[in-house]
Amino acid sequence: MELVVRFDHALMERFLDAHRHDGPWDRWSSFLLAREARALGKLETPDRLMALAALPTLRLYPHQIETAQKVILEMHGRALLADEVGLGKTIEAGLIFKEYLIRGLVKKALILVPSSLALQWQRELWQKFQIPAAIVKKAHMWETHDIVIASLDLAKREPHKSAVLKQTYDLIIVDEAHKLKNPRTANHQFVKAITKKFCLLLTATPVQNEIKELYNIISLLSPGHLGTEDDFSRTYVAGRRAVKNAEALKSALRLVMIRNRRKESAVELPERHVVTVPIRLSREERRFYDAVSNFIVREYTRRGIHYGFALITLKRELTSSRDAVYKSLIRLYEKLPQDAPLAAEIAELARLGREIRTHSKLKALIELIREIDGKIVVFTEFHGTLFFLQKALGEAGITSVLYRGGYGQNKKDWMRELFETKAQVLLATDAGGEGINLQFAHHLINYDLPWNPLKLEQRIGRVHRIGQKHDVFIYNFATEATIEEAILKLLYEKIALFEDTIGALENVLERLPKGLSLERHLADIFIRATSEHEMRMRLGNVVEALRKLKHEEEKHLLVGDTIDPPGIAESPSGSIATNPDA
Numbered sequence: 001m002e003l004v005v006r007f008d009h010a011l012m013e014r015f016l017d018a019h020r021h022d023g024p025w026d027r028w029s030s031f032l033l034a035r036e037a038r039a040l041g042k043l044e045t046p047d048r049l050m051a052l053a054a055l056p057t058l059r060l061y062p063h064q065i066e067t068a069q070k071v072i073l074e075m076h077g078r079a080l081l082a083d084e085v086g087l088g089k090t091i092e093a094g095l096i097f098k099e100y101l102i103r104g105l106v107k108k109a110l111i112l113v114p115s116s117l118a119l120q121w122q123r124e125l126w127q128k129f130q131i132p133a134a135i136v137k138k139a140h141m142w143e144t145h146d147i148v149i150a151s152l153d154l155a156k157r158e159p160h161k162s163a164v165l166k167q168t169y170d171l172i173i174v175d176e177a178h179k180l181k182n183p184r185t186a187n188h189q190f191v192k193a194i195t196k197k198f199c200l201l202l203t204a205t206p207v208q209n210e211i212k213e214l215y216n217i218i219s220l221l222s223p224g225h226l227g228t229e230d231d232f233s234r235t236y237v238a239g240r241r242a243v244k245n246a247e248a249l250k251s252a253l254r255l256v257m258i259r260n261r262r263k264e265s266a267v268e269l270p271e272r273h274v275v276t277v278p279i280r281l282s283r284e285e286r287r288f289y290d291a292v293s294n295f296i297v298r299e300y301t302r303r304g305i306h307y308g309f310a311l312i313t314l315k316r317e318l319t320s321s322r323d324a325v326y327k328s329l330i331r332l333y334e335k336l337p338q339d340a341p342l343a344a345e346i347a348e349l350a351r352l353g354r355e356i357r358t359h360s361k362l363k364a365l366i367e368l369i370r371e372i373d374g375k376i377v378v379f380t381e382f383h384g385t386l387f388f389l390q391k392a393l394g395e396a397g398i399t400s401v402l403y404r405g406g407y408g409q410n411k412k413d414w415m416r417e418l419f420e421t422k423a424q425v426l427l428a429t430d431a432g433g434e435g436i437n438l439q440f441a442h443h444l445i446n447y448d449l450p451w452n453p454l455k456l457e458q459r460i461g462r463v464h465r466i467g468q469k470h471d472v473f474i475y476n477f478a479t480e481a482t483i484e485e486a487i488l489k490l491l492y493e494k495i496a497l498f499e500d501t502i503g504a505l506e507n508v509l510e511r512l513p514k515g516l517s518l519e520r521h522l523a524d525i526f527i528r529a530t531s532e533h534e535m536r537m538r539l540g541n542v543v544e545a546l547r548k549l550k551h552e553e554e555k556h557l558l559v560g561d562t563i564d565p566p567g568i569a570e571s572p573s574g575s576i577a578t579n580p581d582a
Contacts, residue, residue: 019104047073051098051129058128060095063265064088067258068095077105077198078221080177080257082206085457086465087260087267089202090124093173096200098129106170106198108146109133112191113175115151119413120437121175122149139163152179156190168195177201180220181213192220206257211237214253222256269464270442271471276488277368279361279479288352289318289482292325295349299342317382319484320448321361324384326353361477362389365447366396368475369425375441377426379459380448386427389447399423405431412436430455438462442470447477449487451522486539487522 015033018024049068052060063083071079071092077100081089100106111133113121118135125131134141136150142163152174155164172194174180180188180201199221207214215232218225226232238244281289296311314332317324329350336343369376378400380386386402393400401423403415419426420440428436430450441463450456464472478488525538 049095049099050102051095054102055095055098055129060091061088061266063260063267064092064095067092067260068099070258071096071200072099075256077171077200078256079199080201080203080206080217080221082203082257082259084260084262085204086269086461087262087265088466089204090121090175091128091466093200093202094125094129094131097125097131097171097173100171100198101131108167108169109148109171109173110155110164110169110194110196111147111149111173111175112152112155113149115153115409116412116436117175118149118151119409125149136160142167152187152190156186161190164190165193165195169197171198171200172196173200173202175202177203177217178205178213181216183216183219188216188220206259211243218253218256225256226252267466269466270468272460272464273471273473275473275475277364277475277477278485279364279477281479281482282356282358282360284352284356284358285322285360288322288325288349288356291352292318292329292349295345315483316448316451317384319479319482320380320382321385321388322353322356322359323388324382326350327384329353359392361447361479362392364477365389365445366393366398368445369393369398372443374443375419375426375438376424376443376445377428377438377441377459377463378445378447379428379430381430381450382448383429385447386429389427393425393427398425400425400427403428403436405429430459436462437465437467439465439467439469442468442472443475444472445475445477449476449478449484451487483535486536 012033014027014029018027047069049065049072051068052065064087067081067083071077071081077096081092083089083092097106097109111121111125122133122135125133131147133147133149134145136142136145136148136154139159141148142160150160154160172191174191179185180191182188183192201217201221203217206217212229212233215226215229227235236243236245236249243249292314296315300311314325314328317328329346333343333346333350336346365378378389380389383404386404390400390402399422401415401418403412403419403426407415415426416436416438419438426438426441444460444463446456446459450459460472460474476488478485522539522542525535525542
């Protein structure tokens, strides 16, 4: 029997042409050729990540590799990455991106991020994955670059919007994807309208207020996966933050969502060491504190809740710095007629402030900085304090740079560079510190404490994150016999927020009912309390309620962190209480 072997050179040419132009792939001849090539071992097996061999120096954790494999092999490139904060969602997205590039399945990609994170994404994609990406600043860049990074706010505006929507992207990545939770917003509608093959949505908080938010985000990845909105409500929603048929919902979510939790991962961050630095006010400082405190209580009683925000800001500034308080007093004074009795009272308070010559907190800060060998991040909530500290540190011969909200991205990048290469201290506000990575520093000073524990964890997360090589030291300044000391001892220490990352409490606080923010509730306690004993008792009630909710939340598995524990409501006694029907 004679065996005749023939080569179809035309078929191979058509295959190579299709490969060069990424299609078409629907021809039967192309399928047969691909099938034969795989059978002959000419293609890599699909169950192995080729990117791992291409990135031999990149340190990856098991959960990150498993996530990439699951997204590519099981979810077909459309997934919600909802890991807890600090577990490397950006790394997971970059690994998936790199794998698709190597396989030739992605050529054109769009990464939508907050403007403050654009440069960080660009650096990480290049330094860790050798993926070159351009940050869009001009409309023509949508056409001239295949891999682009842009802020969602920029991309959804004309002329950028039209340029994006007329193109087809192989992959889009959206960071901070909880901003897409409302289908009526321009953010959601814009991302929905983009023509895309693969889609990765990244957020640590896929649910913030209502279970339906999860449905809205999932619908961008896989429309109809959870049925119609009415079907979803009938099948899974028992209340605004309550779920029914939880097991069925978990099963459905596993097909489109991955949430790695810190306690279940192999990530071992360096230890946190927490030091409380007690501050005792001088006689002049105590007199000023008491006088302003009495003024605040009296004015709150007379004017009521509508005047409360300005007063409580004043109260918080009291434990930060005289300069912060003085600035607010001047603003109040300028709004009043010169002959008003209240104007005279404010002028007297300002006079008491000017008499302060010794700043106890500042003195403690300078002494601590001089004892530390290394870079130091100092956080405060107030611009008045920020400028006061920069001037004082300069006079003490300590180099520092400012990092605050209001700076453009280029200036923020410059300030970070100056801190890393030149200055010993970075003076930052909470707004300025969002999204910045400072693993090269491992000393953090809370010059004043935020009243929202989420802000505290965000501060610590700037230095205590993947990539940190040293134990992290956190110094909390607490002024004795003030609301600052009460916040530290009754709120933070009792809920063990410094030893553990925020974890389950993050979900509890993010889903407080509208109108019941923790900060507002604490403000009400501190202003209305008629005595120190009452203030501590009411704050203790809040802490116990939060501890209970945190414990309950930690029991949840996957849906996990997307389905609420019992709601939180305000009890008749004025404390926060759990309420199953909230």
